[in-house]
Amino acid sequence: MTELAIHAADRDIANELCEQVRSAYHDRTPLRIVAGNTRAFYGRPVEGTELNVAAHSGIVSYDPIELVVTVRAGTRLSALNAALAEKHQMLPFEPPIFGDASTIGGAVATGMSGPRRPWAGAARDFVLGTRVITQEGKLLRFGGEVMKNVAGYDLSRMMAGAQGTLGVLADISFKVLPIPTASHSLRLEMSLQDALAKLSELGRQPLPITAAAWHAGELFIRLEG
Structure with missing residues (x-):
C-alpha cells in the first residue's frame, strides 16, 4: 500500500510494554491495563499492577485514498478524529469520548460505539488488524489493512469488547469513511x-x-x- 499521508508518530513503547508483561507473567502478578482511564466505570473492577499504555501513542500510517489508518492504542481519540477530519474522513462507529484523555485503545477494548452503530456498524466491524501483546509478553500481529484479509476466526476483531482479556492492544488498523457533506x-x-x-x-x-x-x-x- 502506498502511504499518501503519513502523520508523525509520537512514541512506540511496544517493546517496553512487552517486557513489563513478561515480568508480570514470570512473577504471576496480575495486571490492570489503563491509558486515559475514562472508561473505568465500565465492566467489573480489576485489581493488579497498573500497565499504562498511554505513552504508546501516535498515528503509524494513514492512507486517505485507501481509507485505512493504523494507530497506536494510547492515541487520544480527539487527536485521531482531528487528523481524520483534515482529510474529511471519520471513524464510522463514532466512539464516544468521555474526556480529553479518552484513547482509541480504550474505545476498542470496551467495544463502545456511538449513535451511528445501528446504521453503520459497531467498532469491531471496522477493525482491520491489530498488534497485540499476549500474556507471555509476545507481540503478535493479526489481520491486516484490507477488509477481507483472513479466513476462519478473525482474531483482530475479537479484541473489540474483550476488555484486555485476550491481550494488550498495541496497534489497531481501521477502515475509515468520508464525513457526510450534509x-x-x-x-x-x-x-x-x-x-x-x-x-x-x-x-x-x-x-x-x-x-x-x-x-x-x-x-x-x-x-x-
Missing part, C-alpha cells in the same frame, strides 16, 4: 411508545438516518448524506 438533526416531542412507532415507520422508508435517540419526552433523529 447533516441535519430533528427534535420531535413525543412519548417513548410513539417514538418507537415513529422509528419503525421511518425505518421502512429510504431515509438517510444515521442516529436516533429518545430522552425526556423528545425524539432526536439525525439525517446525513
Whole structure:
C-alpha cells in the first residue's frame, strides 16, 4: 500500500510494554491495563499492577485514498478524529469520548460505539488488524489493512469488547469513511411508545438516518448524506 499521508508518530513503547508483561507473567502478578482511564466505570473492577499504555501513542500510517489508518492504542481519540477530519474522513462507529484523555485503545477494548452503530456498524466491524501483546509478553500481529484479509476466526476483531482479556492492544488498523457533506438533526416531542412507532415507520422508508435517540419526552433523529 502506498502511504499518501503519513502523520508523525509520537512514541512506540511496544517493546517496553512487552517486557513489563513478561515480568508480570514470570512473577504471576496480575495486571490492570489503563491509558486515559475514562472508561473505568465500565465492566467489573480489576485489581493488579497498573500497565499504562498511554505513552504508546501516535498515528503509524494513514492512507486517505485507501481509507485505512493504523494507530497506536494510547492515541487520544480527539487527536485521531482531528487528523481524520483534515482529510474529511471519520471513524464510522463514532466512539464516544468521555474526556480529553479518552484513547482509541480504550474505545476498542470496551467495544463502545456511538449513535451511528445501528446504521453503520459497531467498532469491531471496522477493525482491520491489530498488534497485540499476549500474556507471555509476545507481540503478535493479526489481520491486516484490507477488509477481507483472513479466513476462519478473525482474531483482530475479537479484541473489540474483550476488555484486555485476550491481550494488550498495541496497534489497531481501521477502515475509515468520508464525513457526510450534509447533516441535519430533528427534535420531535413525543412519548417513548410513539417514538418507537415513529422509528419503525421511518425505518421502512429510504431515509438517510444515521442516529436516533429518545430522552425526556423528545425524539432526536439525525439525517446525513
